[in-house]
Amino acid sequence: MKKVKKQNYRPPVVAEFLISLFLNDEDRINRLGDFAEIYNSIIRKKGKAGAWKWYWSHVLRSIPDLIKNSILAGGAMLKSYVKMGFKNIKKHKGYSFINISGLAIGLACCMMIMLWMQDELSYDNFQDNSENLYRVVQRVDHMGEKTNLARTPAPLAVTLKEEFPEINKASLYWSFGFNFKKDKQLIPQEGALVNKDFLSMFSFPLISGNENRALEDPNSIVISREMANIFFGTTNAVGKTLFFGSENSFKVTGVLENIPDNSTLKFNFLVNIDFFAKFGYKIEEKWANSNNPIYAFILLNSNAAAAELGKKIKGVLAEHITNSKDELFIQPFSDIHLYSGFGGDIEGGGNINYIYISLIIGIFVLFIACFNFTNLSTAKAGKRACEIGIRKVSGASKKELIVQFIVESVALTFLAFAAASLIVYLILPSFNTLSGKSLSLDFLNNPLLIYGSIIITVLTGAAAGSYPAFILSGFEPASVLKGTYRTGSKGILLRKILVITQFSLSTILIIGTFIIYNQLDYIRNKNLGFQKENLIYFSMNDEIRESYEAMKSEMLKNSSVLNITSGSHLLTDVTHVMGDISWEGKDPDLKISINCLLVDKDFVKTLGMKIIEGRDFSKEFIGDEASSFIINEEALNRMGLENPVGKTISYGRVKGTIVGVVKNFHFKPLQNEIEPMILLNSKAEQFVMYIRTASNNLSETLNGIGLVYDSFIKDREFDPKFVDSSIDEMYTSEKNVQSIIQHFSLMAILISCMGLFGLASYITEQRKREIGLRKVCGARLSSIVVMIMKEFVKWVVAANLIAWPLAYYAMDNWLRNFSYRIDINILTFFAAGIITLVITLITVSFQTIKAASANPVDSIRHE
């Protein structure tokens, strides 16, 4: 039979090309053949046109399924890589653990920084009107020098609203505290005095009461949920009365929903400032700049006019204050939290620079963690060379190996992520206490957190793993199995630089920790010029003042009560009293403002202060009552008097004589210089009672005092506080800084150790043959160990040399915040250096000893 050669027609090229894109390498030729076969059988029946039509339609219809096929295939492969990855991780448990720990710490750091940044950036984002809300700020001209002052005069807000139609609503905000009464107890609360527009400008919703009308009546008060619960046991408090002082009260007209944590303005109650009108407070007269925390907020009709308005209000102060050269400008409300830093600003403000810094730190920490990871992986590459060689010989492609190693890194990173989440979860409570925030690891409600974390984890894993992946997959099977493969020596310089950097950072942090600790210690123990131990105090109301003398003599009958006195202020809180003073022979051009404490005659004695010239107040001198002054050393200096005792001075409306000079004592936190101060013996304005007790049997003594107190005072509970604890509390923010730095130091040291460990592994692997050879030539174990250690010691020295000047600069700057500070001691630097050295030696010793004691035969065998 004659052989008929079947003619093979080629299917349409374009369609063929298209379908081949979706077929994988292995099956492509065969499957294209399938398509071609059918094409050919159709062409015989329907001709070319029909076959073309069929082919194209078949191709197009097959594509979706082929895509699905690729995905399924990819997924199956991924699953097998992941399984293999975890198997490998288990196989090298030790190194995997170190790697995971290092990454976990780095990731934990990043997560905390992310949470913190998210919180800071979210401040005040719940204010619905924030687009049109602004604050009015002063630019103060103080003898030619201009500074920004966030505080403004009380009448400013309302005045601006009247004068400028662009301003829709305006309110002042005066941080204020009251001691409200509950039965016989006094419970202090922090809140604010505002104008009636306040609630309608800001988004602080009320759970009961009307925002627009709640503050219309000057006697009304709007309170928080917690306050309602504290004072009335229910949040249904509207219409109830809240008492304070001896006979004053407010009517509750609204209860506030809880104020979110990310609010710049935080308050427990709001009161209309017009309330004080009935006490003779004329707000329209109060244009002079006081030290009071008053801020002015305005709501514009639309923010289009903001810039114009800014120009228009510039000179408003000059219109109301004679000779004022101070100017006004406006600041968007949403900028306040991060972009302020003005003088006298609201507490709890942040700083945009901290955000940038923490972002940089976060990236840096992550980078270091990745780098250590890469280091460790490549260092151990040699160990896996055998496994890889075999796999390649049995047909694994380079691409497959790369993917497998990257998948392995990513798997490791996810394990690290889980560990990191655990770390953050455990640390967050103490971090919150330190920073005063309430961050939470809320994956469910925080999509940014979960997506951000996953992305970072995958990227980190891929990035950190890609270098080792390429290295590992590049091993040539032949040279590996023969044992002649040598790990590359490029990039060692980069590694060295990074390890040294990590160590410098740790050293800086260690030095910082020491110095901060010393400074805080110094502050806490510094002689304040008076004795703060065993000194109790409590505030006085009218009833107590009336019974003062009688109660005092009764209490003194107790032998453990050493002295009792009273004063106009709590000693550490003398911040609001500045008045004008003049004396005979005073230079009329000399401007001097002076703090004044009105005290009882036993003040100096009770507080344990020292009189250095003249005498103390005493009941022997009748004139002492209300016309005798004692000045402090600083006042003496400023006044420039030669023989102060006997000179007359007048302060405000009081004219009297100086009877003595007291040694300087601190009445403000130690960040401040001691200012001039005078003590005036007076019965007026006594608000605080001080009792000095003996140091033993404190609780018994307090009980005794309490009994006497209760016998005199019916309307107020005995609530003694300790002067030394109150003083200690002033330094909480410094203590927090100390704590945070300590924790960071620890973390930095841990990360550096991991880095060092990785590098040590790497180096000892590198020099395995050299060590082997030396041993064969007779070197002793110890000399080899010393040889390797010497390298590391060199680095530690380098790191320290870099760190010391930087640490000095940073600490010097920080210490400048304190008027009273320690000197930086050079021993601190040496101590830090020794610590880093010891840590290095310990970390590295394991590796070096293992390497030095390896059998030289194994090391140089495969030659």
Place this chain on the structure above:
Amino acid sequence: MKLLSRSEEIILLAIWKLRNNAYGVTIRDLVSEMTNNDWTLGAVYVPLDTLNRKEYVRKFLSGPTSERGGRSKCLYELTPEGKEALKEIREIQDALWHGITKAAFD
């Protein structure tokens, strides 16, 4: 153990019936005929590759063929595990349909 999907079952049976001649084109023709539906090649490859991954079928090369210009075709055959899977799905099918006769559909 996961059960065979419908398409996987169909492809496996077709391969079994095709004996030594089971490859893309023939499988597609047979299943299209059996199910009275025009399958695309793509639709055949998906369950085919899955079955291959699960090791229910095995690929092998035929000898060189003239149609493909001397290259060999890629044929598929059932593995013992594949047969087991079919047996299992058949038993389940019987158990499920037990007691329901054709008459019940009227």
